[in-house]
Amino acid sequence: MSLLLSLLLLQAAPHAMPGEDAVDPYVPNAAHAGGAPFTGDAMARAFHGQDGIRRVVDGMVARAYADPVIGEIFVGHDKVRLTRTLFEQFCYLLNAGCSYSGRDMASAHKDLGVQRKDMNRLVELLQEAMRAEKIDFQAQNRFLSKLAPMHHDVVKQ
């Protein structure tokens, strides 16, 4: 009985971690990250490993919530969960040794009403966060090129 319970808990784990709001159940899948990871460790090193990626994600999320233009999209959004899943996604895509447990990009951005301009603003905030971490500009753009195809699922059509 206790084994069954712990199995159930284990299955529920990827959906919402302690300190996060509940989310509708979904089946985690690496494909939800929206792209294949870079090969080799060059990009992970360019981003200063998991510590650097964490600082970039924290920097971007803090800027996004405080932003006068797009902050209102994030207000009322679970910041703890967003920070965790974004870190997992970036870390996974940069091939820095993580798996992504979050939802796919279309589900995660559904009904947010994100416009092209909002996405461009978030890209700018990501660029600021990457600059603050002193990440090489060419590596910044390589990473952006990995994220760029996701705009179809992020921006409302």
Next chain:
Amino acid sequence: MSLNMTRLLLAATMALFATLSLSPTASARPLRHGGKLLLTNGIASLEGASGGGLTPWAVIAGNETDEGIGLSGHGTMVEVKDYDYWSAGVAVGFRDRLELSYAHQNFNTNDIGTVLGLGKDYAFSQDIIGAKVRVAGDLVYDRLPAIAIGAQYKKNGQGAVVRAIGAQDDEGVDYYASVSKLFLSRSILLSGTARLTKANQMGLLGFGGDKQDSYGLQFEGSAAWQLSRRVAIGGEFRSKPDNLGIAREDDWFDLFAAVAVHRNLTATVAYADLGSIATVKGQRGLLLSLQAAF
């Protein structure tokens, strides 16, 4: 107003309505300000269309995205061996879809004016009204490159003189198509343009000539590498017609560096090789351009 210009204005008006009616939901949305990534609006080309210095790109003037109306203004100076040139212009970009532009060009012959019998500091001038529509794709985000078509109505200010040197007309329309793509993974922008034109030296020496008076297809291209967020360097090429018997015309080349001094201000410096102009060969020198965009 000439027939050509009336046609162009009519086409521009139709394109504007087409743009607004193609996306009924878009036109119902309120306009918002700003949003293009730094340097991705290009600079103003010599003829006023947004792009590189010598050739248009498939980008739309101003910093606005599909939510707004962008504006840009520019001033450009070219100092080559024997001549001075300046141009200035404005452009409006509607919802990152349609661009309307105006530019005035002034080409001063300095001492060569005396040699040509026109008088020292004789200047050719020209007004250009342009329209460009991005028909598909996107410079940055789509897999499909940005694709645009455009037209430029040009009216030379020295009709009698350009006819005297062999030009067949003092006005003309260029038609062009551009394909442009920023390859983010390499920080490289490539753009190519095909242009149908009869213009001699962009039209500053009139249109058509004694050697040839029909539309010819010309090719133009830019390659740029973005070194940092604010700085891009690159080179450009533009093939030219050669219609005038007395004044050979060469293809153009340049090497440039563009700097986003500020979100709204781009400064460009280029070394340009413009070949033979108005009978005098080896016209190389500096191009300086400032563009303010909103």
